[in-house]
Amino acid sequence: MSLQAVIILYRYALEPIAPFSWFGIKVCPIELVAALRLCTVLRQTREDLYARHQRRAGEKSVEERSFLRDACTSLTIKFGGEAIIGVSPGVYIAAQTIVEYIPVIPRMSLGAELPLSIVDGFTRALLFCSLIPKPVITHASPIIASSPWTLLLSSLVRHRNGGLFITSMFSFLEPTPLTLATPAAIKPYGWTATEIWCAPFITGLYALLTHAQPFWAELHSVISTVLGNTGDKVGPMDPEAARVTEKIKTQ
Numbered sequence: 396m397s398l399q400a401v402i403i404l405y406r407y408a409l410e411p412i413a414p415f416s417w418f419g420i421k422v423c424p425i426e427l428v429a430a431l432r433l434c435t436v437l438r439q440t441r442e443d444l445y446a447r448h449q450r451r452a453g454e455k456s457v458e459e460r461s462f463l464r465d466a467c468t469s470l471t472i473k474f475g476g477e478a479i480i481g482v483s484p485g486v487y488i489a490a491q492t493i494v495e496y497i498p499v500i501p502r503m504s505l506g507a508e509l510p511l512s513i514v515d516g517f518t519r520a521l522l523f524c525s526l527i528p529k530p531v532i533t534h535a536s537p538i539i540a541s542s543p544w545t546l547l548l549s550s551l552v553r554h555r556n557g558g559l560f561i562t563s564m565f566s567f568l569e570p571t572p573l574t575l576a577t578p579a580a581i582k583p584y585g586w587t588a589t590e591i592w593c594a595p596f597i598t599g600l601y602a603l604l605t606h607a608q609p610f611w612a613e614l615h616s617v618i619s620t621v622l623g624n625t626g627d628k629v630g631p632m633d634p635e636a637a638r639v640t641e642k643i644k645t646q
Contacts, residue, residue, distance in 0.1 A: 409521070443502065471561055
């Protein structure tokens with residue numbers, strides 16, 4: 396698939412769709428797919444944790460699942476990390492309802508997850524290269540708008556890490572009642588999880604390629620010089636082409 400074909404497909408995935416557009420609600424296909432994907436992964440994780448608990452302790456301390464608890468988990472991960480950007484909470488509640496009524500969902504496996512990495516690439520490209528950078532680089536304060544640290548920290552916190560931290564700390568996904576526990580992110584080697592470091596890495600690479608802030612333009616020039624380019628000044632990449640590049644990298 397050529398770069399231009401991916402760009403066209405990405406543009407289509409960002410177009411508002413009916414029936415949401417009839418009521419003035421801007422929901423695009425990629426947001427719907429992302430909502431269903433997140434709710435499905437959370438259900439798979441819950442069922443896996445339940446199976447482990449059964450093997451270890453049987454039905455001891457198991458709490459009856461409630462739709463409200465599962466919906467709160469999805470909303471906390473989405474909006475506890477990505478704040479107020481993106482799709483409406485109602486879409487995630489609807490996606491949670493649909494996923495809960497599916498009789499059987501296969502367990503996670505390499506054969507199933509590998510094709511779905513294409514979907515993850517699109518949704519992460521939207522988040523890392525569009526939703527996260529824009530509020531920072533267009534901020535009214537010049538100090539914030541030009542700060543690379545603000546951009547990277549925003550990406551780190553907003554990419555579900557805040558939401559995952561909360562749900563992990565209160566054991567939302569466990570089959571037992573809510574209890575305080577050490578979040579996986581701050582356990583030994585928790586920092587090695589891809590979900591933690593990929594967000595600032597991809598956002599920073601996108602900012603480097605597109606010169607989103609003066610710092611990244613200067614850094615790009617320095618890197619180019621170190622690599623032996625002594626000719627014309629390095630120019631920024633087209634944002635759409637850069638998003639496609641990051642999509643491919645995140646798969």
